[in-house]
Amino acid sequence: MRTFLFLSILALLHAYVAARLGSFLERRFLAWLIVGTSFLLLVGSQFAYRHFGFEPDAYGLQYVSFLAYFLAGVLATLICVFLPLDILYLIGSGLRRVFGISNTERWVSLFWTVRLTLVGLAFFGALVGLVTVLVGPKVKQVRVVHAGLPADLEGFRIVQITDLHVGPTVVRQDVQRVVDLVNEQAPDLIAFTGDLADGFVGQLARHTEPLSGLRAKYGIYAVTGNHEYYWGAPEWIARMEAFGMKVLNDAHAVIAVGSAKLLIGGVPDTQADRFLPEHVSDPVKSIADAPAGVGFKLLLAHRPSSVFRAAEAGYDLQLSGHTHGGQFIPWSFFVPFAHPYTRGLSQHGSLQIYVSTGTQYWGPPNRLGIPGEITVLTLSARPE
Incomplete structure (x- = not known):
């Protein structure tokens, strides 16, 4: 029906x-x-x-x-x-x-x-x-200023990729180009914020395989977007983990950078529980039992709408995708009516949120006025 x-x-x-x-x-x-x-x-x-x-x-x-x-x-x-x-x-x-x-x-x-x-x-x-x-996605440099950032996190580089949508028109060579561009940035940490593919794992195994070549000093962390659930989320999560990604499902990890601690939290897509009841997106739960003395708290959440609970949870920065920034003019003018934040860096109370326009595209191969991006976010305690 x-x-x-x-x-x-x-x-x-x-x-x-x-x-x-x-x-x-x-x-x-x-x-x-x-x-x-x-x-x-x-x-x-x-x-x-x-x-x-x-x-x-x-x-x-x-x-x-x-x-x-x-x-x-x-x-x-x-x-x-x-x-x-x-x-x-x-x-x-x-x-x-x-x-x-x-x-x-x-x-x-x-x-x-x-x-x-x-x-x-x-x-x-x-x-x-x-x-x-x-032409492909561009590399976009973003400086994230956070007062009180520990000295050992000064200049820490997070590379965000999101909304790859490997599938009918985004294939292996497109994925390889993204991997090469990401690795050229020498990231400290890679953050993937969902919508890996539009297809089944077996169907796209060869086309997603280049993702196993991603490299980052402190690891690769990921969350699911809505599209994983259309094509078998458990299989895609297993595939992502096989690539070396740590998939965070209302969970967090803490890494030591010198004497500083960086917390990376992650939540599944806000509509995930419609497909898998146990996948309830909850930023507050994701940070439960976090250790004391964490110098910076980063949340990976596919949709910008997670920002409200993320602020309640006490995160410092949220990275999201999903909106594609509208993907192309004139649809980019309508996206702000559907999402609290649509692209770029914004302040939400004490929390900052960065919404990527997406690394690839979904549906029409059209990026008029809204190019795809690979985002390099550099943490700093000092304004430029």
Whole structure:
């Protein structure tokens, strides 16, 4: 039933864009052919991927999926173009009737010019976003200032990766590129904040294998995101641990850095208990029985919404992902309505939270205005 509802909504969205694009271009058959093909490619490729368990690059599936998701991204942008224009057109038509204003040729021409410009920008933006994806994630340097930071933690470097989404279009070479970039940063600690994959462990074993090459002086710590639970969380947790990651499930670890102690806590995704009842996300529980004398408390939590309980628990810094910063314009403008923090470093009471835009992408290969990132967070007691 849920699948039927999803497919129905997806089909209606495609039909809406086809109708509006056909009306606009005055080539209705061509518009319906292109959009209909896009719909069939998307549904067909993902059905084959999920239900037959094909690897992403089997039978050229990766390229079909890439094209399907690219077109889906264009469609998502066109929805953001057509809906506001249709609403404005309806409002304008109503006002003209109320005030008896004729539908002049000048206004009709202006409306179509605006529409043409926005549709052109939608396609151009999708291409720019695609190029940003192909270039790959950038390394972003972030200085985290914490008054009273122990001297032995001054300059401590945490490299955060998140939202890799290895799957239909993110494959082995993309993962290897991330691993190489992370290791080049010579991290003291690596933090992975969830959404490793979109696929089953056996399906993606070869494509996730490069993660075993990650190296950090004080270890690699990880938590689950929501997507692990869609594809078998216990198997993915075991896989992450096989890579050398310590997966924290409402738990913490304490490491000694010189004479200082650094606590790393972690919680599962806030919706994890819908799939595994024992995976209840609780930042307060994660820090229970922590030893005295800890100089800095770091929480790994996939969703920024964990920040409220993290502040109650007394953490100093929370690292999160999940939002992708909206992933691409114009959707980046809507994300702040759904999450308390969407990207970058923010202050929440005495707690700081850093939300990554994600290392890779999910769905459409589009990063217009919101590039992916590998984040190097450097701890310091001194403002710049």
